[in-house]
Amino acid sequence: MVAPSGEDQIFNSAGVLIPQSENTGLIPLKDQLPPSGDSDAEDGAINVDQSDSLSMTFTDDLYDPETGELVTLSDLEAFVILRSGIVLVLIYHLNLSWKEARQHFM
Incomplete structure (x- = not known):
């Protein structure tokens, strides 16, 4: 499980910044x-x-x-x-x- 380390860390596939407030928390990764x-x-x-x-x-x-x-x-x-x-x-x-x-x- 991972979570973003800060506000400017997650972007969608189009390159648009996703605010941390819109993150649901921990993200399960499928290796x-x-x-x-x-x-x-x-x-x-x-x-x-x-x-x-x-x-x-x-x-x-x-x-x-x-x-x-x-x-x-x-x-x-x-x-x-x-x-x-x-x-x-x-x-x-x-x-x-x-x-x-x-x-x-x-």
């Missing part, structure tokens, strides 16, 4: 692109050394849509699954909302 991610391990990798570190990088900060709080490392750990036989499975379907992902994978 065109969901965050994407990358890791230094392959999905389904086998014979992974348990002492190897795992790095995951995302293009944007990830927020829990229910609380608005920044997602923590412990929140993301739920999406990394180590299976018997030391097969590493990475799950980060970022086109799902945090709530949908939690319902789907937990």
